[in-house]
Amino acid sequence: MDSGAPDSPAGVAGPLRFAPFRALMLSSRRVGDPASARAFARPYRGVTERLRRWERQGHLVHDADAALYLHEYTANGLTVRGLVGALDVSERASEPGGRVVLPHEGVEPQQSAELAERMHQMRLNPAPILLVHRGPAEVRAVVHDVVAGRPRAEFTDRSERFNRVWAIRDPLQLASLATHLADCRVLLADGHHRYAAYLQMQQAHPGTAADRGLAMLVDQDDTPLFLGAIHRTLTHTSLRDVRRAVDGLASFAEATEQQAMAALGPSTLVLTDGTDWARIELRLSPGRAAVEMLHEELVPRLPPARRQVAYHHSVEETLAHVPPGGVGVLMPAPDFDLVDQIVTGNRLLPEKATSFQPKPGLGVLMRSLLDE
Incomplete structure (x- = not known):
């Protein structure tokens, strides 16, 4: 603790891009079940075959077509929804002002390296990192249009969270999201080491599926995350x-x-x-x-x-x-706008400065690196 200053993850350059992907989704009875963690345990090279076996057994679904997804979940009376896609991490910002993903904590390089190797062996992004911003009205309008439609999945998981998931494939909606997200800058709320691992994987395997990493983007003005001490x-x-x-x-x-x-x-x-x-x-x-x-x-x-x-x-x-x-x-409890002001000013907060809640559950939306 306080033994040294962790590193700041490198900066991803704009525009902010979320690519559609073919989601892997655990069945509702598997989401929130602690036993599901065994699918992602050592040996990590065996995860792909374990998930294929679970798919054959009906414990997992692999979408046939790529989409952006909207995941809404309610935990302890708080409802959060966010866009889930494959975040482009292939371009690096030459200066801090050019970054579009703003970390608020440092990372331990060894921990990030271990996560990068784990995801590379699994050929999987098992959970999205959590991003948050005050989103444009145009993006919020698309989200509300999507929510008005029928969800692809709707269930209460084993941890008593109510989940709804929509697949966004409409070309006009995808185009509107791409246009109005391009100039956004977002705060990295949770998943700093996984984000740094994405960057390490991309550097080691450019031009592959590692050019992207799974991310969920929440609009703090729409369904705000709770920011606790x-x-x-x-x-x-x-x-x-x-x-x-x-x-x-x-x-x-x-x-x-x-x-x-x-x-x-x-x-x-x-x-x-x-x-x-x-x-x-x-x-x-x-x-x-x-x-x-x-x-x-x-x-x-x-x-x-x-x-x-x-x-x-x-x-x-x-x-x-x-x-x-x-x-x-x-x-x-820290204030969201103060945290945003700090990271926009190119400062990092100390370790364990914030607690953004609730986070998305493991297994609702995953991304296979073998699809791309």
């Missing part, structure tokens, strides 16, 4: 250590649990050692996120042996994992 725990750290570290950076105040939780906000962090509580009011400059200041200025001021950070997706999980002699740090 990822909280922290610091080991071998006391509230007194933190109080010393923030001197000159922020104001530190002891508080009751109720007072501290009520103060949590864009520039206010909440701390607890499991017994006592405090709040930190950060002196943030415009356009800067609280998570940036925490990792770039506050954590480095702690004694080196105490810079161990763990990550938690809920307040309850964080409080349950405050280590003895450690501190829990409750973070404010």
Whole structure:
């Protein structure tokens, strides 16, 4: 944790292009079933034959014709829909301003390399990376026209998610999407290592199916993703250590649990050692996120042996994992427009800065590299 700055994935140059593909889709009873993961397990070279066997057994469908797809899913009362296609990653931007896919976190090169090799052996993109933007009205109009039609598939999966999938093959709709998406720039919400793996695969195998990678694009103005906080725990750290570290950076105040939780906000962090509580009011400059200041200025001021950070997706999980002699740090939920402003300014956020939810389920839409 915080041991070094991860690499920024290379930039894909515009125009933004989504190509139709022939989807592989697990049957509704297989989607959301933890047992389905065995189809994608080692040995990875055997995945293609396993999926062919599942297709013969009726556990998987392979579309006969290529399409762009619209996938809508509802989880925990939140409905999200996105266009799913084969994202063109074959051209690299010569400068940051020319990028059309904007990562907001760095990646570990070894992890990306392992994913690239895995997908190459499987001959498969098993799940789309998740992209998000505030889309043009023309694209939204096509999406709404598609939704008004009959879905290709409609089912509740094993994880209790309700899914609907449409195949978009109408030439006029495809042409309109291609035209109005071309000039868009999109935020990479989830799948940074898979995106970097796409780029590595393309570099190693140009002119092949590796020129594209599976992606889902969500319009934040239409069916917004929930953007939640990822909280922290610091080991071998006391509230007194933190109080010393923030001197000159922020104001530190002891508080009751109720007072501290009520103060949590864009520039206010909440701390607890499991017994006592405090709040930190950060002196943030415009356009800067609280998570940036925490990792770039506050954590480095702690004694080196105490810079161990763990990550938690809920307040309850964080409080349950405050280590003895450690501190829990409750973070404010980041704002989508602030994250977008940061990446547009060619900055990366620290590791585990955002939690975009809900993500598409594994197996609803997959892409075989053997089709192209």
